[in-house]
Amino acid sequence: MNNKLDAKNTITKPEPLFYPDLADSKAYRIPSMITTLKGTIIAGIDARIVDSRDNPNEIDTTIRRSTDNGETWGSVQKLVSYPGNGLDGAAAIDTALLQDGETGVIWMVFCHTPGGVGLWNSEAGVGFDQDGRKILFDAENNQYSLGETGNVYKDGTIETSFTVDEEGYVFKDNVPCGNIYFKKGIVENESMLESRTSFLQIIKSEDDGLTWSEPVDLNVQVKESWMKFIGSGPGRGIQIKEGKYKGRLVLPIYFSNEHSKMSCAVIYSDDHGETWARGSSPNDGREFNGKLLSAEKTAEDNSDLTESQVIELPGGELRVYMRNHSGKQRTAVATSTNGGETWTDLYYDNELIDPTCQSTIIKYPELEDRKTRLVFVNPADPKHRKNGTVRLSEDGGKSWPYSKQIDSGSFIYSCLTVLDNGEIALLYESDLDENYTITVNFLKFTLGWIKS
Secondary structure, three states: OOOHHHHOOOEOOOEEEEOOOHHHOOEEEEEEEEEOOOOOEEEEEEEEOOOOOOOOOOEEEEEEEEOOOOOOOOOOEEEEOOOOOHHHOOEEEEEEEEEOOOOOOEEEEEEEEOOOOOOOOOOOOOOEOOOOOEEEEOOOOOEEEEOOOOEEEEOOOEEEEEEEOOOOEEEEOOEEEEEOOOOOOOOOOOOOEEOOOOEEEEEEEOOOOOOOOOOEEOHHHHOOOOOOOEEEOOEEOEEOOOOOOOOOEEEEEEEEOOOOOEEEEEEEEOOOOOOOEEOOOOOOOOEEOOEEOOOOOOOOOOOOEEEEEEEEOOOOOEEEEEEEOOOOOEEEEEEEOOOOOOOEEEEEEEEEEOOOOOOEEEEOOOOOOOOEOEEEEEEOOOOOOEEEEEEEEOEOOOOOOEEEEEEEEEOOOEEEEEOOOOOEEEEEEEOOOOOOOOEEEEEEEOHHHHHO
16 A cells, blocks of 8 residues: 555445345344455444344344445345344344454354343353353253253263254253243243353354354353353454564453453454453453452442454554443553553543444554554544544554544444555444434545545
8 A cells, every 4th residue: 555545535425234124134233344355345233133222132143245345235144143033032242353364264253142131131150061061051940061962961971861953942852842042931841041141152254254154152261250241342353463472363352240340351362263362351450449450350330341442553562442431431542562461551542532332443554654543433422422433543543633524413333444445444323213223334435535
């Protein structure tokens, strides 16, 4: 890329990419987006089948793809769908996307919850036993383990007459008796249910997003027994390009403790996604209102750090931009010099006005002048999710001298990506009305437009 791209001054009109009743879904929410090595745009989204609410709800993980810089789009592809209907259905919610630049594998992380379970009523626990087998409970709350072949075991080794198929349906002596993903009490012949908690799961594509793997549970690797909820950023992750941790895959997550207080962190992989680990949270060791916090123990009001996005600065330093509940109405920022394993120097960026909402940020590819350009988008209003604004920094986030309004009205969650031709693409939620109807729009703009 060269500085000529910096001189262009263009922006396209918003195009509805996900909207009510598209592909038999009443609502869509929570955008994620990347540009692949082949130049394909993958736009991820929750398909909220009957209602726009968060879980508990029937929510599927879906995408659309474009191979011509967003000029045209393929149909909606359903990637993950769990059993159950309507507000009683199980969920695959809140995606974040990342491509491994060395292997070409695309990763998507998301949160799965069984029917009847969401952020606020997730129970503490990993959901797996010491041997890594999914824990099941019967109506009397007796604990069982699910084997790899679908057999169900009591006390770890005693095989029972229960079996579970690949879609979670339970059989006792070949007689159907519910589904492990169903809401508790939804069927009369209920037998086995998975833990009533949240599960961080991941899928991958090895063919530029055309086909995807079955979900893999990450709870055993990255969730602690004291955690209740766990979920993704959402939005996008990064692969570290410089320094000691070059090649590391990094995806943002957040989780809650016994007091339902939330903290963000990242999960990371140094073996191209074969295994994952979780770093500490910016809340760990943070001084807040005169107290030293830990993500596990904090019960402090307004200490929550939730949805976040991560960028890499020159030299391999990471910076995380966080939704928070401090009441300052500014985006929180912290720094890591060890690839996301620990974080320091948390502050609130006074220029990044925020109504307590998810935001999106990317580092723009280096141009000939070698400036560190960051592009940040959020609803820039201290009280309401409106006034969608894009900001540009040319000094690595020390200042934000350039800004442009995307939409003066409703503006909620969003995600950025840089296209092969140097344009910047934005996927964002808009058109909120009294019926909670949301359209997810796609548009493109240039660096020059932000500065014009």
